[in-house]
Amino acid sequence: MNLSEPGCFSDELMAFVITCLFCGAISRDELNIWCAENLALNNVAVFLYELMDFHDEIFKIYKVIGYVPYWEHTEDDEHALYGISVRRGFEPYDMPLTREEALACLEASPNIERLFGQVFSFIKL
Numbered sequence: 550m551n552l553s554e555p556g557c558f559s560d561e562l563m564a565f566v567i568t569c570l571f572c573g574a575i576s577r578d579e580l581n582i583w584c585a586e587n588l589a590l591n592n593v594a595v596f597l598y599e600l601m602d603f604h605d606e607i608f609k610i611y612k613v614i615g616y617v618p619y620w621e622h623t624e625d626d627e628h629a630l631y632g633i634s635v636r637r638g639f640e641p642y643d644m645p646l647t648r649e650e651a652l653a654c655l656e657a658s659p660n661i662e663r664l665f666g667q668v669f670s671f672i673k674l
Contacts, residue, residue, distance in 0.1 A: 581600070628655075662674065
């Protein structure tokens with residue numbers, strides 16, 4: 550699963566990052582770090598500069614971006630991101646499945662764990 554060409558920014562990449570934020574797999578501070586680290590990518594969006602200092606409620610992120618980017622994924626992919634959150638010791642708000650189910654989804658979706666590791670190389674799982 551490749552969200553973009555290596556070294557290039559894409560809407561799909563941004564949507565994956567936002568999904569990770571909403572699932573609790575990353576924190577706002579980690580979003581800020583990711584934005585700062587990705588400013589050198591080709592075709593980078595100007596809103597990354599604003600997101601480097603984003604500390605508002607997460608639903609307001611779309612106001613900063615100006616639109617809703619899209620990442621094509623399955624419900625199991627999203628549930629695997631909740632599994633990453635659980636594995637990292639986070640407690641996502643309003644998680645739609647149990648901790649055990651989230652971890653099972655992560656176990657069944659090694660591609661999501663690999664993708665997470667590629668996108669957030671500064672985070673060790």
